Amino acid sequence: MRKFKCSICGFIFEEAAGLPEKGISPGTKWEDISAGFVCPWCGASKTAFVEVSENVAATVPAIQQEGPVEQVGEFTVGELSALFSNLAKGCEKQHLPEEMGLFLQISDYYRSTMHAASIAKPAPENTYAAESQAAMKDDGPPAASLHDYGFHAVSELLREDLSDGFAKANRASAAERDRGALRALVWSEKVSRMAGSHLDRYAREGDAILENTKVYVCDICGFVYLGNDLPEVCPVCKVPNYKMTQIGRR
C-alpha cells in the first residue's frame, strides 16, 4: 500500500486507510480515485499529489543547467508599493501606528502611480486574443482563451516563476544557508502552485469554479482557498484561520 503527499499543504493520503468520510474506502488504489479528487485540507487537485518514496534520494530534484541570475536594477513601482506596505506591517507589529500610517501613505502613492499607468493604457484586448491564439498554436494550455480577460498573461508569468524563478532563488538561498529566504520561498512557491491550478481551472470552466463557493486569502502568506469549510489553520503557513480573509463579490 502506497502513500501520497499533497505538495501544497503536506496532507498525506494512505491507500491502506482510504478516506471513508469522502467515500473512499480503505484499500482503494490511488489510480482508482477519480481525477476530480481534491486535497481535503487545501483543495489542491489530484495532480498536486506526489508519491511518498521510502528512498529519500529519489525525491531530490535534478539540478538543471542554468545561466547566472539576471541583473535586478532599480525597484519597479509595483515593488516599491509592496516594499512600503510590508514596512507598514512591520510597524503594526511593533505597535507604531503613526509610522504605519506614513508607510502606507507612501505605498498608496506607488499603488496609484501603478494604477494611473493602466488607465493611460487601456487593456489591449487584441493582444490577449493574439496571445491566446499563439498559446494554442504551440500546444499551450488548451482553451486558455475561453475565460481570459487577461488571466492568460498572468498564467504565463506564473509559469516562468514556477519553472525558473523559484529554482534559482532556492538554489541561491540554500547555498548561503539563508533559512529566512528559504522559508519565504517555501510559502510563496506553494501559494503560486495552487494559484496556477486555480488559473488553469478558471481558463477551462470560468465563473463556474466559484459557484456556491467562498473565496479566502490568507493574510499572512497569500494562500487562496476556494471552498466553504475553512481548514483550522492555513494549509501553507499554518496560521489560525481567523487570519484568512473572505473576499466578497462586488
Next chain:
Amino acid sequence: MPAVRNIRLCTKDCMCLYVCPSGATDTENSVIDVEKCIKGCRACVDACPSGAISLLPDAYPPQQPKKETVTDALRLLARSKAAQEKMTADIMESGPSSVTRQFAEAMSKSNRLMAEDLLRESGYMLPQSEEVRGLLESLTKSPPEGFPTDAAEKLLILLGKTT
C-alpha cells in the same frame, strides 16, 4: 519596554487589572495605556493566563545579513509577483462579472502578500534599518512627481527615535 495586549488572544480573565500597580491595563479601548505603564515591570505579562500580553522591545537588532545572490533572486520573483498583482488588479476593475472580479481580487491580494514577504527577506524587514533609511533619504532628495515627501521626512525623524 511597554506592555501590549493582543486582543485576539485575550480571554477576559482580567488578571492584568488586578496586578497592574498603575492602572494602565484597565482602559475603555482594550489598549494598555503606554503613558501609565511602568514599562518593564511585567506583572501583567506573568499573570495573564492566556499569554495575551507581552513586552515590546525598546530596540531591534539588524536583520540577518543577506547575500546579493539571494536578494537578487528574491527581488526578481517579487518583481514578477508585483506585475501579476497589477495585471489582476486591472481585471478586478474591468472584469465582466462580479465572480471574475472576485477571483481577480483574491489573486491580486495574494500576489501583493507574496511580493511583500519576498522583499522582507531581501533585506527590508526592519523599518528602522539602514537600508530603509537610505531608501527614504534618496527618495526625499530626488522625489518622483507627486511623491509624499512630507511622509518620508517625518518617517526619517520618527524612525531615528525608535532605533
